[in-house]
Amino acid sequence: MVWQALSLALLLAAWQVAALAAPAATLPPPGLVLAALAKAAVQGDLLHHLTITLARVAVSFALALSVGSALGIALGRVAVLDRLFDGWVVFFLNLPALVTAILCFVWFGLSEGAALAAVALNKIPSVVVTLREGARTLDPGYADVARIYRLGRWKTLRHVVLPQLAPYLMVAARSGLALIWKIVLVVELLGRSDGIGFKLHLFFQGFDVTGILAYSLAFILVIQAIELGFLAPIERKAAHWRD
Amino acid sequence: MIRAEVTEKRFGDRVILANLRLDVAQGETVAVVGPSGCGKSTLLRILAGLDHAFTGRAERPRQLGMVFQEPRLLPWMSAGANIALAAPDLSAAEIEAALAALGLAGEGDKLPGRLSLGMARRVAVARALAVRPAALLLDEPFVSLDEESARLTRAAVKAYCAEHRPALVMVSHNPADLDGLAQRVVTIP
Numbered sequence: 372m373v374w375q376a377l378s379l380a381l382l383l384a385a386w387q388v389a390a391l392a393a394p395a396a397t398l399p400p401p402g403l404v405l406a407a408l409a410k411a412a413v414q415g416d417l418l419h420h421l422t423i424t425l426a427r428v429a430v431s432f433a434l435a436l437s438v439g440s441a442l443g444i445a446l447g448r449v450a451v452l453d454r455l456f457d458g459w460v461v462f463f464l465n466l467p468a469l470v471t472a473i474l475c476f477v478w479f480g481l482s483e484g485a486a487l488a489a490v491a492l493n494k495i496p497s498v499v500v501t502l503r504e505g506a507r508t509l510d511p512g513y514a515d516v517a518r519i520y521r522l523g524r525w526k527t528l529r530h531v532v533l534p535q536l537a538p539y540l541m542v543a544a545r546s547g548l549a550l551i552w553k554i555v556l557v558v559e560l561l562g563r564s565d566g567i568g569f570k571l572h573l574f575f576q577g578f579d580v581t582g583i584l585a586y587s588l589a590f591i592l593v594i595q596a597i598e599l600g601f602l603a604p605i606e607r608k609a610a611h612w613r614d
Numbered sequence: 615m616i617r618a619e620v621t622e623k624r625f626g627d628r629v630i631l632a633n634l635r636l637d638v639a640q641g642e643t644v645a646v647v648g649p650s651g652c653g654k655s656t657l658l659r660i661l662a663g664l665d666h667a668f669t670g671r672a673e674r675p676r677q678l679g680m681v682f683q684e685p686r687l688l689p690w691m692s693a694g695a696n697i698a699l700a701a702p703d704l705s706a707a708e709i710e711a712a713l714a715a716l717g718l719a720g721e722g723d724k725l726p727g728r729l730s731l732g733m734a735r736r737v738a739v740a741r742a743l744a745v746r747p748a749a750l751l752l753d754e755p756f757v758s759l760d761e762e763s764a765r766l767t768r769a770a771v772k773a774y775c776a777e778h779r780p781a782l783v784m785v786s787h788n789p790a791d792l793d794g795l796a797q798r799v800v801t802i803p
Contacts, residue, residue, distance in 0.1 A: 512686050515664050519680045520700035520745060530699055534690040612690040612725050 399581045408585040416570075417589055424566040425593065427555050431490035432547055438491065439498025440540065444532075446499060447506025460503075463496040468554045472561050481562040490554045497550070498543045505539030537609040545602055552594050615639055616674050616749050616781045618661055623653065623668035630656050631668070636800060640748070641779035645796035647786055652802045654785040655683070658753050661783060675781070679747030683754050685734035687726040693737045694722030701744040712740045715773070717766045732763035739767050743774050750774070752784040768795065 383401050390400035399407075411417035446453040446460070472489040479485035509532065517527040533540075559568025567590050574582035616638040623631040630653040638644045646654050659665040660672050662680050687696045694709050704712070713722050716736040726734050735755075742750060752771070756764045772795065775782055784796060 512682070512684065513688060515662075515682070516686050516688070516700075518664060519662060519678055520741075521676075522699065526699070530691070531688065534688070612727065 396578070397580060399584065404581055404584045404588060407581045408589055411582075411585055412589070417586065420565060420567050420570050420586070421589060421593065424552075424555055424559065424568065424590065427487060427490065427559070427566065428548075428552050428594075431487050431494070431555065432544075432551050434487065434491040435494035435498055435547060435551065436540075436543060439495040439543065440502045440536075442495070443499040443502025443504075444506045444536070447503040448509075453503070460496050460499055463492070464500065466493075466496075468493045468557060469561075472554070472558045476562040483563075486555075486558045486563055489558050490551055493554050494547050494551050498547060501539050501543045501546075502536065505536045509535050534609070541602070541606045541609065545598070545606075548594065548598065548602065552590070556590075616661055616672075616783060618657070618670070618672040620657070620660060620668055620670040620672075622670070623656060623660065623665075631660075631802070634802070636661070636783075638749075638781040638783055640781050641775075643775060643782040643784070643795060643797050645784050645786055645799045646802060647799055648802035650787055654787070654802055655753055657802070658751050658783065658785050661749075662751050675748035677745060677748045678751065679742030679745050679749070679780075680751040681735075681738050681742045681753060681755055683757065685726065685731070685738040687734055687737055687741075689726050692723050692725055693718065693729065693734075696726070696737060697722075697741045697744050700741050701746075704744060709744070712744045713737070715743075716740045716770050717762070731758070732760045735759060736763055736767060736770075739770060743770060746778065747780050749781045750783075752782070754786055755784060756786070757788070771795065 386398075386401050390398045395403075408417070446456060468489075471492050472486075475485040475489035475492070479488065513531050513535070514527075517531045522531065555566070556568035556571065559566035560572045561568075563569050567586050570586050571583055574580075574586070616636070618634070618636045620631045620634045622629060622633075634657070636644070636646075636657070646657060648654050656665065658680075660668055661674060662678060663672065663674060687693065688699070691699065693713065694706075697709050697712055698704060701709075701712075710719070710722055713719060716739055718733060718736055718740065721729065721733065721737075726737070729737065739755070742752075750771070755767055755771070759767065771782075774780070782795075
């Protein structure tokens, strides 16, 4: 904790020094950005745009994780499917986020659905790869136990399969959150008229660096809070038996 | 009643079991013995319905209990929860009694990783008995068990067989393990 505070203080100090050396319009000092952030939160539309972007992150995160997990488990368990679709996975893994976003907007219009689909489609392949790896490591011995005691599909999934996949799901969730919120900003910048990405676009047009930094900072802080307050506790709970 | 007719079971080019017939009536206890690698565990998996890749047929009752060579307890659940998962109708008191019958009173809250191998194997036996199996399959139930665990396991299995008369098949490579448990011995060469 002490080290983290020290590290943060160092970052702010470096920022302050750099701001002194640069013109104010190019790099405003942290105090000015924080003041702009507070003002935008209280008087401006920061919370409105932040809420919209977070909702997009949440929906596309849930979509990417559920679809990607189901596909990953299927590929990890059924060799024929894996051989058949491995090439697809590699192809989509290497498709730039920008291309997916542009194509989704062109094909489906500048709609909410197209934006969410673009973000989810970008993340699904890496979830597939992670969960495919997890599904390959499932212990057949536990599957035998599930069959002997006739646990049925739901109990087998809940009590036998998911606990084994938990570490892989956590990796997919953490890297997913880190990637998805960045893609959401790109998608908003390209084809939405609200959200943090849209605001960043407006600030960019006016070369308003203070606005760019204030909105970015607010969003980074929220994502960090979700990571620490939501994902980290789930991970600790899922891994309790490994202690 | 357990019934198996195995015309042939292979692993690749190697024939593991051939022309084997095994009928075990309710209340009958059968030991399958033979050297390591002769196909005893494979036969047990066929009897359990875990291996269908053979020519022949196998029948078993729906209510099965099986103890594998390793405990195979789900490591993320307590010993008691492992039993409760297999036997969801049991009350907490009945689960505690099932554990106590194998000398594990008060150990139900422990995770399998906190138990010794002998204790974990006994939990696996308690789980197998807790489902009130009509057929009980034991794979080397006494191998590498400490004396106390072997004694408790033997006593619990004997008591269950006396009361509920399951069809019991026990695989062992050491005839000394049988110690009055088996009424009939089938040898696989």
